[in-house]
Amino acid sequence: MTASPAPSAPAALLEALGVAFPEAAADHSRLRVVRAPGRVNLIGEHTDYNDGFVLPAAISLAIDIAFVPVDDGRVELVMAATGERAGLDLAALGPRRGTWLDYVAGTAWALQGAGVATRGFRGVLASTIPAGAGLSSSAAIELATAWALAGGDRPPWTR
Secondary structure, eight states, X not given: OOOOOSOOOHHHHHHHHHHHOTTTTSOGGGOEEEEEEXXXXXXXXXXXXXXXXXXXXXXXXXXXXXXXXXXXXEEEEEETTTOXXXXXXXXXXXXXXXXXXXXXXXXXXXXXXXXXXOOEEEEEEEEOSOTTSSSOHHHHHHHHHHHHHTTSSSOGGGO
């Protein structure tokens, strides 16, 4: 996943959503935008899972997803920066693909395994987090995806 030079302002993302998925985005009352920040560990890199102390801090770089929930059990995403399209079936997540879509599939798998109802969506993803920079872009895509899979109305972990 690469950082996007495309604007990630909600209005710009919603406009991009309308272009990418005109039928799905026709009902403006159903459109949502979720944002998940990147983060940096001020102390304790790789010690959290070894019972060590950490001090993470959210940063202003983020992943944003403009989306519309759908009831067909499919997730379809377009990368704002490149126009790349990818999708998956929530009922048959399949094997790893070796791409950024694995983070979406893994989040769906974990939510479903925890008994959280997921629903499909059509979305446009924009990132200002440089991939591989140690700023938790993978965690940000997982968090934004969790909100989108839950319909964007409230956190999936509160259901």
